[in-house]
Amino acid sequence: MSPRPYQLGKRQRQIDESRQRVIDAARARLAGADSYRTFTVEAVAKQADVAKATIYYQFGSKTGLLEALCDALAAAGGMSGMPAAFSDPDPVAGLLTLVGVFSRFWAEDRCVMRRLRALAALDPEVGAVIASRDQRRRAALDVIVGRILGAGEPQPRSHTREELLRTVCMLTSFETFDALAGPDRPMTEVAGGVIRLIEAALRRNPAFGPQSGGAIDD
Numbered sequence: 001m002s003p004r005p006y007q008l009g010k011r012q013r014q015i016d017e018s019r020q021r022v023i024d025a026a027r028a029r030l031a032g033a034d035s036y037r038t039f040t041v042e043a044v045a046k047q048a049d050v051a052k053a054t055i056y057y058q059f060g061s062k063t064g065l066l067e068a069l070c071d072a073l074a075a076a077g078g079m080s081g082m083p084a085a086f087s088d089p090d091p092v093a094g095l096l097t098l099v100g101v102f103s104r105f106w107a108e109d110r111c112v113m114r115r116l117r118a119l120a121a122l123d124p125e126v127g128a129v130i131a132s133r134d135q136r137r138r139a140a141l142d143v144i145v146g147r148i149l150g151a152g153e154p155q156p157r158s159h160t161r162e163e164l165l166r167t168v169c170m171l172t173s174f175e176t177f178d179a180l181a182g183p184d185r186p187m188t189e190v191a192g193g194v195i196r197l198i199e200a201a202l203r204r205n206p207a208f209g210p211q212s213g214g215a216i217d218d
Helices: 005-031 041-048 052-059 062-076 079-087 091-107 110-120 124-150 158-171 174-181 187-204
Strands: none
Touching: 005 041, 005 052, 005 062, 005 110, 041 052, 041 062, 052 062, 062 079, 062 110, 062 124, 079 091, 079 124, 091 110, 091 124, 091 174, 091 187, 110 124, 110 174, 124 158, 158 187, 174 187
């Protein structure tokens, strides 16, 4: 006889609760003043009060756990707003929408974001996850930059597009928002400054003009 539906539902709830407890423990571990320096599966399991095998069963690896944590931060930080940037007929407006999305995401848990990125330089597994996330941001920006430049005549040279893409990637990075916000300002408050820097970069780009789709006025 197969298990009753309510038994299966109860089991799934237990799995979901355990999974969330692990993600919460990983986030708390990173937020700790010193504990983030020893971010390991064993340490997270202890903090979540689960067996280490449970983490490997649910997430597969430390990398899987970090990916799940980043997914949770993205959901809480409003990354679901990204599609609106691509549906906007004005690519410059879409780019500025992305700035707002990124600012809210970076602000979701500034301490954890900062420590994840610090650990990325020291821990290859963390580094791989952060590099993958940064590549996703770059890919999204590449689509928008391509739309901005693609309508111009003549077609921009590849190095011109790459230069603008690198500039926009740098300006929308956590490090830029973190530096502009300083120790006291909320990161969402510096979005306007980032937008002004992007507008300046667009004005200076030789491939950008009124025909490029959404010129920036002086």
